[in-house]
Amino acid sequence: MKLSDLEFAPTFDLLAPSALFRIQRSRARAGTVRIGRLLLPPSTLLNGRFDVAGVPVGYFAEAPDTAAYEALARRETTALSIQTIAGRSLLCVQASRTLTLLDLRMHASSWPVLQSLRLAHTQELAADAHAQGFAGIVYCSAQQNNMACYAVFGEALSSLKAAWTERLVEPGTGNLHTVIAAALKGSKVPLTF
Template structure:
């Protein structure tokens, strides 16, 4: 998919300070891309495993709400169960933008272009690469997992324009209790919690 395929190319200015949420591993693994001091832990940029990944460019995915971040990362519609052991190794990160960020706004194109929510990532990754080359610092798009919520793919200098607000384990280390946002997403998705 190309930018030229879109009827128009709207820019959305994500104004600072904006609060954003993401689910990530609690500790770095081999190959992890680290952005900032104890801020973002991203998968290697050569994996191209995300909808708007760009070859050779770290991309971080965020949502406007904690539950949306959990639906996008964990409680996806194709999931059949959620591992408690894996949740104990994940954290919910909240950040605040420190600069205004110009993003490509794909939300108006959602109904005309179902490919934007498909698993044909080669199409959406090509679009992201063009948006990056056109000077956008990311993309705002509708969540494929939670109706009417917004998500954000950020790259480049957008990743350095973030300040950590909090990082919370999805499973409390002492009590073993689930984070309230995880409990809400599990309930909403009706997914069982497995060992």
């Protein structure tokens, strides 16, 4: 799928100091791409909807609860372990400059592939958008209705500065962060110990 397949390709300016949210591992693993406090998987994996070969791509949501649904309480999730949650943190970043993104939100109903698991098509679209100079893509969440998600490419990631990070399980007490507790309740995904 290419940008030329779309009837129109509107832009969206993510203005500074817009805040974005992400659930990520609390500790880096082998091969992790580190950009400040942002921890990303290796750019060779191509596991994400808008991954571009050889380019780090960071996935974010417009709200903390959307980040929880996107990362952990997904529709296909049948159970979530406390150990998995304990190894994750909620990261808030703020844009330090305006980023021009390809806006795919209005295409979600006519192009259901944009929310499907047929990733080769959306990855091809992302590679085309990156090649044409977009800093990333804004798209509809497949996990939470009427919410936006963001895929930010390569060098544009350095424009996202960490504002704060919070563990999803409080060390010492084992208390769940309110964001993950609400996502588990809303998704009815059982917590296992």
